[in-house]
Every structure is written in structure tokens, then in C-alpha cells.
Amino acid sequence: MPTPPILTVQDVSISFGAVRAVNGVSLALAPGERHALLGTNGAGKTTLFNAISGEVPLTAGGIAFKGSDISRLRPHQRARLGIGRTFQTSLTFADRSVEDNLRVAVMGSRGPRFSLRPWRHHREQVEAARACAARFRLDEVLAQPVATLSYGQQRELEIAMALAGEPELLLMDEPAAGMSPQGRGRLVEILRGLPRRITMLFVEHDMDVALSLADRITVMRDGAVVASGTPSDIRANPLVREIYLGGKH
Numbered sequence: 001m002p003t004p005p006i007l008t009v010q011d012v013s014i015s016f017g018a019v020r021a022v023n024g025v026s027l028a029l030a031p032g033e034r035h036a037l038l039g040t041n042g043a044g045k046t047t048l049f050n051a052i053s054g055e056v057p058l059t060a061g062g063i064a065f066k067g068s069d070i071s072r073l074r075p076h077q078r079a080r081l082g083i084g085r086t087f088q089t090s091l092t093f094a095d096r097s098v099e100d101n102l103r104v105a106v107m108g109s110r111g112p113r114f115s116l117r118p119w120r121h122h123r124e125q126v127e128a129a130r131a132c133a134a135r136f137r138l139d140e141v142l143a144q145p146v147a148t149l150s151y152g153q154q155r156e157l158e159i160a161m162a163l164a165g166e167p168e169l170l171l172m173d174e175p176a177a178g179m180s181p182q183g184r185g186r187l188v189e190i191l192r193g194l195p196r197r198i199t200m201l202f203v204e205h206d207m208d209v210a211l212s213l214a215d216r217i218t219v220m221r222d223g224a225v226v227a228s229g230t231p232s233d234i235r236a237n238p239l240v241r242e243i244y245l246g247g248k249h
């Protein structure tokens, strides 16, 4: 790899009691790379993902971000370093407007404390919130309560909120889960249009989304990496074909 990786996962294992959810996984992401984690149910993708964001402690191995060991840092410390993440379940304030939610996300990353009340850089926050909305074509629904948005728009808002902190590494847990084919297509188009300064790592069940968005894909099974490569490598990989076409997924 010509440039040093932005993220390095080195020989990571994670156990929950007797269950070894992740078993000796290594991967490295180049800056700007879009990397998908694919795999069967229970393969360990979410556990690995949560370990990278800091929600789950490592049993063995290490994780480095921009060359520094972050293995023992708490989630908010990783966020401050430039690692943003989305959650599968919505963390939005459903009765508040899209703009308020985005402002909270902007403040959470830049402001002194978590509050819906204005503080002195109010205009800057509003501008940043509107810029995030525009990326996801949420500008037309800025004043609407989140609860009135479509499911797809709510999922997009979650990603827009993660981006409000201007992360260098964006972690997305099944960004397209539950979306219609049309919604998935729209999401992929938006994510493909994001600037390359944002490196992406995402867990995905949908092979089409992974193949159309990722530059590289890591496939896991039973806690271990079983294949890794470009979308065309993965498409041609006999084991991946067996896993996905063999009805085990």
C-alpha cells in the first residue's frame, strides 16, 4: 500500500464468555477507501464494527487510527479523533425538526456541550446543519419533525448526523437495511458522491450495495476473514459464491 493506512485492525479477537465472536481478524484501510464488511449472520461483523468505534473491548490484538493505537480509547475519544459512526437503531429526536437534529449533531462535534439551546456560533451551526441536509437532499424537509419523514429519509438523516462531525473515517452499520430497492439506489448514489477525504467502512448484508459502493470488501464467517479483495475478486471468489448462492445467508 503506497500511503500509510488510516485504519489498521491487527489480529483482533473478541470473546463474550465462551463465545469467540471475532477470531484473529486483520484489515487495513487506505485513506479515502470505501470498504464493506460482508458475511453470514453471526459472522462477527457488528462485533468488529463496535470494537472499531470503541463500544466493545478487544480480547486480543490492536486497532490503530492514523498510526496511533486507539485500542483503549473510549468511543467519544475516538469520535474526537475523527471517527464517526451511525447506529442501526435511530438515535434521532423524533419530535424535533430535521434542522434541530442536525444542529445537535454539529454541536456535539464542535460545540461546548450537548444542548438544543442556541450558543454564540448559532449561525455557523445552522449553516453547517443545512449543508449536511443538502448532501442528503433533506433540505426540503428541514422544518419537519423527524417522525414525519419516510423510513429511508430517517436512515439518511442518521448518516447526515454522523457526517455533521466531519469525520475522516465514517463507520456505517447496515446503511441500506430495510430500504426499498429505489431507496437503496438513491443512498448508494449519495454515498458515492461524498468527497474522497471521507474513508468509509460499512457492514452490509446487501451484496449489490456492497459491490456498487465498496472499493474493497472483506467477507467474514465464524469470526474470521474468509475473503478479501475488490468487488470483482469477491464476485469471482468460489467460497463467497458458495456462501451467498448456497442458501446459507
Ligand SMILES: Nc1ncnc2c1ncn2[C@@H]1O[C@H](COP(=O)(O)OP(=O)(O)OP(=O)(O)O)[C@@H](O)[C@H]1O
Pocket (backbone or CB within 6 Å): 016, 019, 020, 021, 039, 040, 041, 042, 043, 044, 045, 046, 047, 048
Ligand atoms: N454481547 C454479546 N454477548 C454474547 N454473545 C454475543 C454478543 N454480541 C454478539 N455475540 C455473539 O457473537 C457472534 C457474532 O455476532 P455479530 O452480531 O457480531 O455477528 P454479525 O456478523 O454482525 O451478524 P448479523 O449479520 O446477524 O448481525 C454471534 O455468535 C453472537 O451471538
